[in-house]
Amino acid sequence: MKTVASFTIGYRQVLDQDGRIVDALPEFARDPAVLVDLYQRMSFTRVFDGKAVALQRTGKLGTYASSLGHEAAHIAIGVAMKPEDVFCPMYREYGVQFVRGVKPRHVLLYWCGDERGNDFTGPKHDLPWCVPIATQCLHAAGAALAFKLRHEPRVAVSVVGDGGSSKTDFYAAINSAGAYTLPYIGVIVNNQWAISVPRSAQTGAETLAQKGLAGGLRCVQVDGNDVIAMLAVMQEAIAHARRGEGGTVVEAVTYRLSDHTTADDARRYRPDDEVKQAWDREPLKRLRRYLEALGVWDEAKEQAWKEQCGREVDIEVNAYLETKSQPIESIFDYLYAEAPHDIAAQRAQAIALEGRPHG
Amino acid sequence: MKTVASFTIGYRQVLDQDGRIVDALPEFARDPAVLVDLYQRMSFTRVFDGKAVALQRTGKLGTYASSLGHEAAHIAIGVAMKPEDVFCPMYREYGVQFVRGVKPRHVLLYWCGDERGNDFTGPKHDLPWCVPIATQCLHAAGAALAFKLRHEPRVAVSVVGDGGSSKTDFYAAINSAGAYTLPYIGVIVNNQWAISVPRSAQTGAETLAQKGLAGGLRCVQVDGNDVIAMLAVMQEAIAHARRGEGGTVVEAVTYRLSDHTTADDARRYRPDDEVKQAWDREPLKRLRRYLEALGVWDEAKEQAWKEQCGREVDIEVNAYLETKSQPIESIFDYLYAEAPHDIAAQRAQAIALEGRPHG
């Protein structure tokens, strides 16, 4: 039998779980300041995350999806992208978004059930959080198609989970990106679980990266807990896309260290041991070790930075807590550019029910 | 960068376009009687097809989708399957269906807009023709899941086109088959065109077979005009599935020698030259050459067989033409096992409008 096509899937790791460099350092990583910046961003995200979970536990926030353990993947995506690129998140990529200028208060507003969270600071063209799993991948591909048709040197990046990589929309995005050679990067943040369903139950594929082959895309698997490898992979994928050479599927292998959301109890389905081992591979510790070995980080800096993060997060939390609920008419006021007659009467009725004069 | 997975896609051809054996003959193909049978079935399908197109042209049939050029792929699928397996067609696999016992009259009834065409002879568990492209792939996967759960040694086979292989449902079937290790064979009959859209515009993938990699399935590309290779590939895929080892994506490379349907005019979008060249590769001629070289077929046999086919098809056409339209109440009578009260009144009204007493 003749062979008509052959493929390999590579795996990228630079900084191993013990903080050792195991592959060639990318250019950017030679500058310790860059690495410290990456570390600080990851750390900020984690501080924020802890605070958000605490708010939920004390009844001050609705259901919240933690990003614990995903910091390296998220920060690398954010740092690799330009402001004019478009980011299409799922629901836990706060790290990416903080890099892009989204404020924590907006994350909190969203999870307290307020649409204004989606009207966030940061690139106005970025998509808001997307609850229907993987649909954002096609929107990213559509954005990429718009860039291509308008000859703009921009790229679109979407994130899905291991679970989301099973969804038809993700495949459709891959198919579209391949068919039109789009500047689209489909990142799979494989944290091993989709709520209670393990990675092994999602697919028979050896890697999730290889799904890109179905559309003729570049495919890379990367240690998603290694911010250096992750950033290198993202930079290469984005450069490739920006040159007009097409899309990439990136599988970032990581682990969800938290429950799925604050409404979930992972102990029902997930072995404690697995979680314990995953903590050995988590992204911050290894980078901190490496930075300490380089002599650019230490316990004092760590403490100072964490305190600074805490203060910044507190400011955001306060801004969030002070944000009053929207008036009921807001549900009508942004539905269409111009409200059709049929909702005008309903709007008036809704206001009247509050005993307020309507206008 | 470490390699974590590697794949090759093989291409299978045994009988080349000039009727030469270019690879090891599979066991079954050593018996000329088997090959003559395959040839005769292909030939019958073609005779039927010509007749159906003629019926449409003379106003005796609705829009019809020709199977011209697909005979090898179709007959091989039909012959490889057992009656208890489930076949999930798109809309032009008459060859498969004739092998399985579907009568031409039912094909004609369907294309003249009569649901009774779907209540065909042949395996009662086979699916009817499926117009919403690729949805049948998931039904096949669902059937395969039923077989697996019931521990039945049966397989489910679906067919999609090159166009259909872009559709999310096809990817979903691959994903499901891989995740559950299902006895599912997803055949892509790649005839190079999806109405006016060429294969090259559907995807950036080098082969359509490799789409199976997205779900961890076996993948094979085969000369779909070579009934010997095609049957070998189908037999292997089915045996693999029946052993409980999982599914296969088969890409059968062939060519649509006709318009898309009788409602289409391919001259608007397809170069004449391409079609001319495709005729050199069509499936019957090469097998006839080989059979003639073996001394088991000749012009006299050809004539006799064609006449026999013509007579058989005429009987079917007559049976079809004599089938009167269904009464209007048939649209109500098979909607539910037991008609709910809300449609009973409508049924009576519909009958009354015809001036018939209703019952």
Add this chain to the structure above:
Amino acid sequence: MAEITLIEAVTQALAYEIAHDPSVVVLGEDVGVNGGVFRATAGLHARFGSERVLDTPLDETAIAGLAVGMAFQGMKPVAEAQFDGFIYPMMDHIICHAARMRSRTRGRLHCPMVLRAPWGGGIRAPEHHSEAPEALFAHIPGLRVVIPSSPARAYGLLLAAIRDPDPVIFFEPKRIYRQYKEEVPDDGEALPLDVCFVLRDGSDVTLVTWGAHVKETLEAADALAKEGIYAEVIDVATVKPLDFDTIHESVQKTGRCVIVHEAARTGGIGAEIAAQLAEKAMFDLVAPVERVTGYDTPMPLFRLEMKYLPSVERILAAAKRTLAYR
């Protein structure tokens, strides 16, 4: 016999039917070891194993298509959409195949599947977790659409849905999953899939609703009773096929009808009920029909959701408007 909640009644019905009919299989995201995000399938995986209770990959298209395929081959899949808002990718398989296969093949094949989904708002859940899409399915010939409003009706109607040889969409009002308990004997007794339930007799106005809003509607009826106005309260339960006769009988008595539902007003099930009143009960009505519904906007995020959902106050106001006519 223990008292159980609505969601426990769902679990009880599923367990009963899995135990009694070998062709019943439950499938969906997280329905296995995890027992469902609401615990609707709690314990089923442990009791019946992974050949009867299947976690699926995360793809609603696949869940629907696989269920259809299994159903054609003689199984009775009970598929779950994890939330109402994730049911839309399933519509193609439901509309084009589940609903039509019997008719398309003149009875050769049929599709005995159930599609379950938690339904409706009011639990402070994230976006897309609080929708009421029943009207989209009720428009589709070949389907049945059921929304129970009590533990006993959840049990009896779900049994009926699974046993029905045709596809049934089964929406579970999640706001009242755990609202109260009642005794629900695990006797395998199904309820009919084509009748409305009259929950309260009355002579002055007919209040028609289904799902979680049965609660607010009964409360409105209580409040009216205090004023000496007697409302008849009807739980539609099976929104397709619609048992209009029961509604009609009531309106013949009361001359007034208020329809209450969570979904957006335009094109909701309330429209169909009001339309049938306009066709068949014009001369029975003394007052215009009233609809108290969700607004014609998407369900807002949860800070505003209770202002979106019909309140007792809105139901009362509508009832009183009808009572202004004599």
Add this chain to the structure above:
Amino acid sequence: MAEITLIEAVTQALAYEIAHDPSVVVLGEDVGVNGGVFRATAGLHARFGSERVLDTPLDETAIAGLAVGMAFQGMKPVAEAQFDGFIYPMMDHIICHAARMRSRTRGRLHCPMVLRAPWGGGIRAPEHHSEAPEALFAHIPGLRVVIPSSPARAYGLLLAAIRDPDPVIFFEPKRIYRQYKEEVPDDGEALPLDVCFVLRDGSDVTLVTWGAHVKETLEAADALAKEGIYAEVIDVATVKPLDFDTIHESVQKTGRCVIVHEAARTGGIGAEIAAQLAEKAMFDLVAPVERVTGYDTPMPLFRLEMKYLPSVERILAAAKRTLAYR
């Protein structure tokens, strides 16, 4: 100025808008070189090239999702579903994203897309090529749903749909794609997206319809006129938002209303119109509302389709039933 058919008016509107607005892009299966399976995009690819007129891979989910993505980024995609029956896989992106993006982001992003599809039965086409799913979209807040019934209205309404900054579902009645020609100046003049068109004045009964059935409805009005009965005929045209005022005004005059549509009766747009009559026009009506619709079955294969679709005879009979009331 040449006279053109409805489908030529569609092409003319597309060409006008592609030429005048650089953000307009047409995409769909076979819309490019082939010019569409009905020729709606004939000549556009040759004239505007493959950056304005894009063939897509064969996947409706992708077409919808790509269009949504393009629209968020400031383009105006005009996507095509090749037939009405293939629109269901698009619903998820339309419902969950296109219809909500403006509201979800409090105006930060919006979705100026059009989804076109040939619509309705009566052309002896294969299965799934003859459906009328407008009610499924009309129930969705945030959408507009338009169905023109003449060349001039097709041109003006399609221009309006493309220019509208929000998502519009644009159904083209394929049965009358080439029914007749009329002069349609290519002047770029759009029609309003929120009004019904009164096609014929009358005082005795109001006939309300849209799409291809405007023909049968006008014929019924002709037949009635021969008997001295004057029917007012209203083409709803934009089924969402529904211009109920125009219908109401007419019913205030005639006291009778017959609604005609192809789609299955239960939960069709006819239900919403009848419901609003029951709410707002109870005391204007002298006769019960009548709906003349497709039956509550799937559209049958084409041998029976003309018996499924409302006929002049059925419309007449319904009108006469209303006239029996004084």
